[in-house]
Amino acid sequence: MKAVGYHQAGDINRADALIDIHLPIPSPGPRDLLVRINAISVNPVDTKIRRTREPASDVAEVLGWDAVGIVEGIGEEVSGFAVGDRVFYAGAVNRPGSNAEYQLVDERIVGHAPENLSDAEAAALPLTAITAWELLFDRLGVAEGNGAGQSLLIVGAAGGVGSILVQLASRLTRLKVIATAARPESVEWVKTLGAKYVIDHSQPLLPQLEAQGLGPVTMVASLTHTAEHFDQYVECLAPQGKLALIDDFETLDIRKLKPKSISLHWEFMFTRSLHQTPDMHAQGLLLDRIAALADKDTLRTTLAEHFGVINAANLIKAHQLLESHKSRGKIVLEGFA
Structure with a gap:
């Protein structure tokens, strides 16, 4: 599968700060959903981790903690979702991120995506x-x-x-x-x-x-x-x-x-997933509530910038804008060329 990652933490202006790579499609664990990614958004946590976290192995570090996509596979203990469901989520900071064609995510921190929002509009919301x-x-x-x-x-x-x-x-x-x-x-x-x-x-x-x-x-x-x-x-x-x-x-x-x-x-929204807290499922329920509010127009998307397809060049531009502290709302990317 196509993905964007890095092999060495550092400044966004380095030539290899983010690179286009290919990785095997992962297999879901017992409570995992395998999601085919349609759209993502970029957050300050992406830039912080890119600057400071060295990859744990020879495999590139894949960032990204906002996604909208379609469930393509489910683990044997999954009960709240089925193949074909359109979902959105922020994922877990200690697992590979959403800057890839496919991602694994625990069903407990996943919500059903808002029906009245496009993939790009919905991707701006979860985190x-x-x-x-x-x-x-x-x-x-x-x-x-x-x-x-x-x-x-x-x-x-x-x-x-x-x-x-x-x-x-x-x-x-x-x-x-x-x-x-x-x-x-x-x-x-x-x-x-x-x-x-x-x-x-x-x-x-x-x-x-x-x-x-x-x-x-x-x-x-x-x-x-x-x-x-x-x-x-x-x-x-x-x-x-x-x-x-x-x-x-x-x-x-x-x-x-x-x-x-x-x-x-x-407030650190990754606490529940990072520590597998007993109320971890609360984030999935919360996202379903956010989707309902969005579908009723009580809550609007905060999509402000659409940077095109998901690739290294466009993600570098997104990281640069975030690090300039001049962005407003959310930066979204969509699809793989």
């Missing part, structure tokens, strides 16, 4: 939808339909996760949703997704919140550059507020949270 949903409802503990009198500041709202989080918070809760965006096109993007209030994260946050009568806030979802903004979060958050984050950084002095009793909440 960011799971991350945003778990952050909002599981980590921050907001209940659907609730949140009146509380506010959520979403920093980096125009990115992949933020584009879903804005929608979930504004449409499924009663929270006052405040998005941040630094460029005119990003401001317009988050407004179309449902953000009523938008401030600029390249400027001091609290004065902007106070100017609109929005601060201090109850919760902050920090989706990028947490270390850079951390002191401002402490300043902006109300006593007993909550801070949720998804990005990586070298150090963070969490002692600064103590005077206000601010709680810190990590």
